[in-house]
Amino acid sequence: MPKPTLQKTSIEVNGQSIPVKVYREHRRGIRFAIGKKTAILRMPNHLPTDLQQKEWRRFTNWVEKQILARPGSENVYGRIYKDGELLKVGKRQYQIKIETTSNKTHAGNIHNGSLIILRIAQGSSEQQKKKATQHLLSRLVAQDFKPEITRRVGELNHLYFQKTINSVNLKYNRSNWGSCSTKNNVNLSTCLLFAPDDVIDYVIIHELAHLVEMNHSPRFWGLVENAMPDYNKKEKWLKENWQTCVF
16 A cells, blocks of 8 residues: 655745645655745655655745745745735835625726726635736736836847847746747746846846847857846846745
8 A cells, every 4th residue: 555645735834825846756865945836845755654744844844934034035926915905016006906896707907007906706715816816916017017118128129139029028927037039029027027127127138139149158148248247146136036026
């Protein structure tokens, strides 16, 4: 009979539910990690049940320390918003109004430039509300910022690359900060809007350089460095602060 295994999917830290993935692999050691979508526990196959439980306790303590070590990191997997709460994105601040409606779908809009009204479908679970709120806020804030971001993409392109741009898009994407397609579409994550202006400029320059070199060759990095000599500092900021850039 196979040994029982952990079936945990989340842990609680300061009232926040932190999603967890447990991987059992052909490996010797135990590994903990904070991923962009979940906290991750990797352990050997066929680990005895008592050792599984021991490592789970050690893992949960480690995750809690990681989450609480940096202000704002408790929201790394998405905030839980309350009616009347304030949301600060870059230099802009919004007040959030949450309404429950009898509609079957979720909707929202920005009123007078600073009030975000969210209409959440009645009967939604807490997880559904959280996910809907994240995506609505991302979409609405993206609409508000898009003219400014599009203008900045055009300015940096004119200064350093002079390439044709088909479109500039802001999307809720946590797997990368940006991308550039062969059709000359520049895509940026809405999570980037929480970063400082010079860091946003770096990601824009990075994607614009792909209009010249669709790879990460030495020539590509030379283009980036020519436009922003201290780009390494911006990359470091993203690696150290990505946990705070989330709706």
